[in-house]
Amino acid sequence: xxxxxxxxxxxTVLLLTAGAAHAGATLNAIKERGFIKCGVSDGLPGFSxxxxxxxxxxxxxxxxxxxxxxxxxxxTKVKFTPLTAKERFTALQSGEIDVLSRNTTWTSNRDSxxxxxxxxxxxxxxxxxxxxxxxxxxxxxxxxxxxxxxNAGTTHELNLSDYFRANKKKFTPLTYEKSDESAKSLxxxxxxxxxxxxxxxxxxxxxxxxxxxxxxxxxxxxxxPLGPVVRHGDDEWLDIVKWTLYAMVNAEELGVNSxxxxxxxxxxxxDVKRLLxxxxxxxKEFGLANDWMAVVIRQVGNYGEIFERNVGKDSPLKxxxxxNALWNQGGxxxxxxxx
Amino acid sequence: MAEHPVTxxxxxxxxxxxxxxxxxxxxxxxxxxxxxxHIFDNTQDNLRRxxxxxxxxxxSSPSGFDLVQSLIPYSAAxxxxxxxxxxxxxxxxxxxxxxxxxxxxxxVIGIARLSRNWLISRLAxxxxxxxxxxxxxxxxxxxxxxxxxxxxxxxxSLSLGDAVFLNIRGLYLPAPEFQPGFxxxxxxxxxxVVLAIALTxxxxxxxxxxxxxxxxxxxxxxxxxxxPLLAFWLAGSPLVWQVPELQGFNFRGGWAVIPEMASLLLxxxxxxxxxxxxxxRAGIQAVSHGQTEASLSLGLNPGLTLRLIILPQALRVxxxxxxxxxxxxxxxxxxxxxxxxxxLVSAFAGTVLNQTGQAIECIAITMAVYLTISLLISxxxxxxxxxxxxxxx
Numbered sequence: 001x002x003x004x005x006x007x008x009x010x011x012t013v014l015l016l017t018a019g020a021a022h023a024g025a026t027l028n029a030i031k032e033r034g035f036i037k038c039g040v041s042d043g044l045p046g047f048s049x050x051x052x053x054x055x056x057x058x059x060x061x062x063x064x065x066x067x068x069x070x071x072x073x074x075x076t077k078v079k080f081t082p083l084t085a086k087e088r089f090t091a092l093q094s095g096e097i098d099v100l101s102r103n104t105t106w107t108s109n110r111d112s113x114x115x116x117x118x119x120x121x122x123x124x125x126x127x128x129x130x131x132x133x134x135x136x137x138x139x140x141x142x143x144x145x146x147x148x149x150x151n152a153g154t155t156h157e158l159n160l161s162d163y164f165r166a167n168k169k170k171f172t173p174l175t176y177e178k179s180d181e182s183a184k185s186l187x188x189x190x191x192x193x194x195x196x197x198x199x200x201x202x203x204x205x206x207x208x209x210x211x212x213x214x215x216x217x218x219x220x221x222x223x224x225p226l227g228p229v230v231r232h233g234d235d236e237w238l239d240i241v242k243w244t245l246y247a248m249v250n251a252e253e254l255g256v257n258s259x260x261x262x263x264x265x266x267x268x269x270x271d272v273k274r275l276l277x278x279x280x281x282x283x284k285e286f287g288l289a290n291d292w293m294a295v296v297i298r299q300v301g302n303y304g305e306i307f308e309r310n311v312g313k314d315s316p317l318k319x320x321x322x323x324n325a326l327w328n329q330g331g332x333x334x335x336x337x338x339x
Numbered sequence: 340m341a342e343h344p345v346t347x348x349x350x351x352x353x354x355x356x357x358x359x360x361x362x363x364x365x366x367x368x369x370x371x372x373x374x375x376x377h378i379f380d381n382t383q384d385n386l387r388r389x390x391x392x393x394x395x396x397x398x399s400s401p402s403g404f405d406l407v408q409s410l411i412p413y414s415a416a417x418x419x420x421x422x423x424x425x426x427x428x429x430x431x432x433x434x435x436x437x438x439x440x441x442x443x444x445x446x447v448i449g450i451a452r453l454s455r456n457w458l459i460s461r462l463a464x465x466x467x468x469x470x471x472x473x474x475x476x477x478x479x480x481x482x483x484x485x486x487x488x489x490x491x492x493x494x495x496s497l498s499l500g501d502a503v504f505l506n507i508r509g510l511y512l513p514a515p516e517f518q519p520g521f522x523x524x525x526x527x528x529x530x531x532v533v534l535a536i537a538l539t540x541x542x543x544x545x546x547x548x549x550x551x552x553x554x555x556x557x558x559x560x561x562x563x564x565x566x567p568l569l570a571f572w573l574a575g576s577p578l579v580w581q582v583p584e585l586q587g588f589n590f591r592g593g594w595a596v597i598p599e600m601a602s603l604l605l606x607x608x609x610x611x612x613x614x615x616x617x618x619x620r621a622g623i624q625a626v627s628h629g630q631t632e633a634s635l636s637l638g639l640n641p642g643l644t645l646r647l648i649i650l651p652q653a654l655r656v657x658x659x660x661x662x663x664x665x666x667x668x669x670x671x672x673x674x675x676x677x678x679x680x681x682x683l684v685s686a687f688a689g690t691v692l693n694q695t696g697q698a699i700e701c702i703a704i705t706m707a708v709y710l711t712i713s714l715l716i717s718x719x720x721x722x723x724x725x726x727x728x729x730x731x732x
Contacts, residue, residue, distance in 0.1 A: 086689055086690075086693050089693065089696055090692075093389060093391065093696075093698070109694075109695075109696070110696070112390070113392035113695070114391060114392075114695075114696030115386075115391035115392075115696065135588075143588075144587060145586060145588050145589055145591065146587070146589070147588065147589060152679075152685070152689050152690050152693065153689065153690060153692075153693030153694070157403075157405075157690065157694070158403040158404055158415075158694070160404075161404050161405045161415035162403070162415070164405075165414075165416075171405070172405075172589065173405045173406065174407055174599075174679055175406075175407070175679050175681065175686075175690065176678075176679045177676060177677070177679070177685075177689070181678075181679070188488045189492045189507050190507055190508065192588045231389060232389050232390035233388055233389055233390060
């Protein structure tokens, strides 16, 4: 609540007072400050989650670390700000954060009217439903009349209404600001169903007291491409965030990972040489060190490594690659070439 | 020696106090307007630069989301402007109910606080000290997460005569469904109200003229109850009750009081009542004890003394701070956002702001609405205060 108010005030003040920024202002400000301000979620295992010592982990967190590695050559130079779904855009618009990496869905309205630019897709997701097994529901089609918990300020609010309208079914929405509150409501039985991105449902399920009592329904009712977001109007900064992501995807495709990156520098493959800054000056063209992509891969890893350790087979979530496999392995992850 | 009258040199115009006063005000006005224009211009400029849409056009586009409670017809196909009205009505509903409840509880506790019965006055004291010293947000959480979460699931609802049901989803009440002919009952009630007012006036006049009392209160009550009942019977009972029924996941039909609303209302009224109780106690204690003694020695019983002598005088002291409490309650209702009650802050300054990204417009509208509501309450209470204020002759 209070943070929301502060944020809103901050936006208003900033929008009222900020002078016109010029391209490159974000990068200059970050370099001067010495760290990147990154907005993450208020606690979603696998995506951005702080353990009891305050150490953040997750795919979204690793994206920010990778950007820090690109800019400073040091992946630890990030300050994370946990944000609710409702707070996130205001925080970005007002300059409270430099990059929003918080399982945010890429939509036309956010790209246009809300003044944001999406730097790519870190996770192809879709909205699903989590229900208590006791209800005996096998499909979302049986949810007529159900009470559904949602998080405020998400695309889920809209998709949910669309889905029930399209299927001529009724429901009662219960909109909470924090994902923890909606999870608690589901546990208490205040709502029958929790709806969110499927990945989030898996993540929230392991936070429940009895995860095995709950089941994710098979239906996926929407497209939710999740990715990092920056403010509209600073193309240089957008390029850096975008290509940090592409560097990690390209690295996986070329077989470069955090362990073999030094060895791969000796590779004869010109694609690998360009990626790692051994040949040409592709890195410098971003206004960064020539080997910044290599630093990103060494310190944070390639896309596959990040996926598996946070949400994939090396994590408690055990989510299959599915749509998030590389394009040449049946998935959608595809990065333009470094050239 | 004759003294020449010395005409002082005319002071320069900037030393003339009247000119100065106007000049400074003009400068202040120009500076304020210029600052305002600059801020407006700069904001527009920055919004354009950041590519953020501005203006109020969004209010007519469809919202695309649903709300848990709306007093007027609303669906996902309705506009953002409609969301505003739904949210505003929800805020007004909880504030109005809260003000009524808080006033009743507050007056009862405040009077109990002064009771000569040790137990009653101590209990009132404990109530006041406990509820006014715990932050309101915590109290809302207490009612929402601790008390109302302990209710049974819908399929094991507590029920009263198979018509009223209580479960974790809320309190379900039968809803009246008016059949044609119910208008007669309403008309009879209206007639009864007019008759009751006339009767009371007549009784007062008669008592003033002849000293003979007339039981106007009980006669009026009889009229108010009797006439509509008679009309109801003559019109052939034009009313059926729609009883809530368990269908699938939830109860359907009837009226539902959702727990979000119930906990917000409980917390707001109980919290504010603690402050009102103290105001009432202070107001009563401000009436000199001689008034009580005089009244008692005239033969009025303690109840009549309280009603006719003390409260009217105490109200003069009570009303102004009471207004503050009403304003606080209304503004505090914005804490609804914490438990998902779709009030103005939660549904409009929250969801709508987020779905449209038009922070400045949404926040400005919301602030203007709270300001308007507060000023209206203030206006009404000031009017009432003028009526009860001491008329000095």
